[in-house]
Amino acid sequence: MITRRTMMAAAAAFALSAPGVAFAQGQPIQFRISTAGAEQDWLARSLYQFKENVEKDLPGQIAISVHPNSSLFRQGTELPAIQRGNLEMSTMTTFEIEQQLPEYGIFSGGYVFRDYDHMRKVMDGPIGKEYIAAVASKMGIQIIDFIYLGTRQVNLRQLREVKTPADLAGVKLRMPPGAGWTALGRGLGVTPTPMAMPEVYLAMKSGAIDGQENPLALARYNNLQEVSQQFVLTSHLVQPVAFAIAKPVWDKFTPAQQEVLRKHARSAAEFNDKGRLTDEKELVEFFKKAGLKVTEPDLAAFKASVDKQYAEAGISQKWRAGLAQRIADTK
Structure with a gap:
């Protein structure tokens, strides 16, 4: 694990000389974005829109390249790459x-939102701003x-009657x-089984695993309706x-350049969010038409079980005091 001291030292070195980033006068800043998102997914599509709009508004100043499908950095390695000065941007x-x-x-907790x-509302409000400030100063x-x-x-x-976590034992x-x-999985009642996503299709087909959890779009892109x-x-x-x-x-950009990046990050997020929300509604019908059963369990029972697991694992005790209530109170 990268320590804070190591990270700050790397950041300081990066500030002086960042490999792959051109800040010389007259040269565009080379700006690479790494994401695990599939090229056809809304996430990667939003990044291509971000690239197009930023380069249009800042001609000759920034040259952006988008690398989906973990094609530049393997998923899970982007964050240390950023902190070591080897990557400019990722979807963290x-x-x-x-x-x-x-x-x-x-913010990674089940049933928090x-x-x-x-x-x-939480991420765009005062709580999200505090989070952003902490990530900037400490990471x-x-x-x-x-x-x-x-x-x-x-x-x-396989079909299963599921109303409470006990039904997934x-x-x-x-x-x-x-x-x-792991705590989230146990709260859902399952036996959590780590596995790389590319292995899931065959594992489900063979019965090596009994299922998986993901946004509906990822199941569709991986053709999991077939298994x-x-x-x-x-x-x-x-x-x-x-x-x-x-x-x-980021600190090398002028305030005007930063404003352009913020503006187009927001428009890219809006593009993604609108498309994904529409997809989520349509995908339920897609899976039903593909012959799958779509059921709704007792969410209150699942939430209570997940909360209990976080407490028993000592995870929720690490969370900043009062933050859970502030999030719950956000309307």
Whole structure:
């Protein structure tokens, strides 16, 4: 794990000489964006829109390249790459931030956000601004906006009656690795099973796992309807990700350039969010027409179980005092 001292030293070195970033007079700043998002997904499409609009408004000043599908940096390596001065921008998850700022791990918590509108109000309001300031000062990374990755749902290879977490007992569910994910999975009632996403299709087909959880769009892009029989709309995680820029790079921009970047990050986020919300509604019907059963469980029971797991694992005790209530009170 990168320590704060190591990170700050790297950031200082980056401020003096950043590989791959041209700040010389008359040369455009070379600006690379790495994302795990699939090229056809709204996330990557929004980044291409961001590129086009920024380069249009700042001709000859910034040259942006977008690298989807983890084609430039493997997923999970973007954050240290930014902090070491090897990458300018990524779509950073709250789970990555949590590794260095556990006091803000609540933003990765299940059932913390009631829905998309609640998430947007929190992240766009005073709480989100505090979060951005903490990430900038303690991690050397500037968040210029948040974007909606989707609401995560449980996807099963075989039909099952699911009303409460007890109904998912014994289900081997693919989830990302990490203590927060493990606690979330146990709260959902499943046996969390870490696995790389490209392996999921065959694992579900063979029965090596019983299901997976992700936003509906990721299931569609990975053709999981071919190896599934059911979606359970647990809506356990309304997930924001951040447009994250290395702060030494950000600080090299003029205020006018920063304003252009902020403006087009917001328009890109709006483009993504609108498209994704529409997709989520349409995908429910798509999966039903594909022959899958789509069911709705008792969300209050799932929330209570997840909250209990966070407490028992000692995760919620690390969260900043009072933050959970402030988020809940945001209307």
